[in-house]
Amino acid sequence: MKLEIKQETLIEHLNYVIKGISNKNLRPILNCIKFVLDDNGLYLMSTDNEIAIKTFIDKKDIEKIENTGEIVVAGKYIYDIIKKLPHEIISLEEVIGSKLYITTPNTAFTLNCSNPLEFPDLELEYNKNPIILNQKLFKTMINQTAFATSTGESRPVLTGINFKISENIMQCTATDSYRLAIKKITLNESVNENINIIIPTKHLNELVKLLTEDEEDMEIHIFTNKVIFKFNQITMLTRLINGTYPDTSKLIPETFELGIKVNLTDFYNAIDRASLLTNESDKNTIKLESKENIIVISSNIPEIGNVEETIMVEKDNETEIKIAFSSKFMLDALRVLESTDMKLFFNGELKPIIIKNPESDDLIQLILPIRTY
């Protein structure tokens, strides 16, 4: 293998594949990046057996291809080295003794390589009819649900996001059993058979970092035990979580005793300030109480002091509510709303609080109240 390539081009693509290696892996080959150079261009690959990432640099973006070939090299080292090289043309050459020789006019690195035959197969495959989706929309979908995922290990299925696809509706659900976020989007084309899978949230968070902000599409290829995302020049595989995701369809009530409309920023800032006088040991409890056309948010730490925040609201009816909840969970929920106003729905102080954009049911969030009164 021998080629010349611009530093900027190579580091851009190393930035993608570096996310596929963990550095903590006990099998050294899984901490490596594989380079495959053929007449079409350069492929870079990484895998830690849970995820796999492959990216492609077209030959038109490579200065010179002298010899095709394959090498496998320590991921962290090649990444750090290329990152610190100047914005010049870099020469990469496989030399005798299974070494990679990396040079610019004043710099010469020699890195030991591993046997390409030992590098695992990435198991990338593709469906004939993948799901096609706007990248930015998918990114929003993950960002609006991922935070509600459980971080504990006790129920593995809750460490992922549940994707259900039926006809042309894709629904993402995340919950840690204290709060829930459900996001629905409409696909351009219907799927042939219903899909119900759980994708690890930590891998989706890595995927989201690779997606672009523009309006380009991505492909989603779903298999029994894995899902493969294809976008730009990148292909990413992640294993699925085995198990049955809890049925959350009955958790969102059909009717509510009271709906309250409030300015999102005002409500966020009030909760944010009131959260200063809450304790994690006390579940960050704050109270909300409605009084005609205002709500009062309050909290206290007895040794320190107390706070009361007042906000003007629009109520659906004259029912009043007095309820307590975690300020942390409420702030997490508010952060992903993309609207000027928001709506809160209540069925008394013991039933879940529902949080929505007033104009749309695409994103529905639920927070369990805390019993204090």
Place this chain on the structure above:
Amino acid sequence: MKLEIKQETLIEHLNYVIKGISNKNLRPILNCIKFVLDDNGLYLMSTDNEIAIKTFIDKKDIEKIENTGEIVVAGKYIYDIIKKLPHEIISLEEVIGSKLYITTPNTAFTLNCSNPLEFPDLELEYNKNPIILNQKLFKTMINQTAFATSTGESRPVLTGINFKISENIMQCTATDSYRLAIKKITLNESVNENINIIIPTKHLNELVKLLTEDEEDMEIHIFTNKVIFKFNQITMLTRLINGTYPDTSKLIPETFELGIKVNLTDFYNAIDRASLLTNESDKNTIKLESKENIIVISSNIPEIGNVEETIMVEKDNETEIKIAFSSKFMLDALRVLESTDMKLFFNGELKPIIIKNPESDDLIQLILPIRTY
């Protein structure tokens, strides 16, 4: 105490005094900020017994002073609360039962206060003839030496910066016994008696954050066991470290076998890249070898690979050098140089390396070599 003040004004000054409390202090009163409002304005004070900070807000920057008085309140809480309040006018009022009532139109915090009589005296006092110094110059002086301070606890005197003042020369010295940085500046006025004190580096680093980047002066008031800095509206006290600072005056040789002039950025980048193939367990050792008008920087980790960097240099004479040193210490030293070119001086592979700006002796740095050849 009762006043109205702009949020921006109050948070600016709380930003200063918050640096004087540690939050980890076992005496709760030392985690507090004292407010003293008199007819001149508002004083804010904090201390953890090792340092003390006082700042002053002139009455012209206060919207309304209704009642003068004193209160003492939990520093972390008042700071976080004021920081999260909107850019509005805030009312602060001491209310019955030793409480502080903090309000804006929609927000009302009540914080429990401590007894102002229990708040320690800050022991601020002033000399008739303080040392007068440009703030920016002092900041540079600390930044160019502080990194060489020891972080270990075994020799407490080395955890501070040694200030020696004689006539109109102020000299700062920091060393961890493997490297040394000495910075000299000229004062506008001579001191009457020689000064030789050790100021804790961690407190100087806090002080540096409070200094402005403009050309304003500061006052330094030195006493037997403390030093007091006065600048802008801020007064900061720090205790001195007891003990005798090692005599470093004989460590910098008068003559050198070889001087090498090199472009600072080129040299920095070469060392930075070569440091990728060094290990902390191996003292981050890299090698430098001169060959006529070039130097070669090299390093290796046997399992991973090796690197050679080549740089054009100007040598004083035809002596050649082959020496090894810590890349980490060299990078630290290079980062504080403020010049395009730099000079390295050698007296063979076993003697200290001296690092300087070629045009000036204001800052002299020394790094011990590592014996490898």
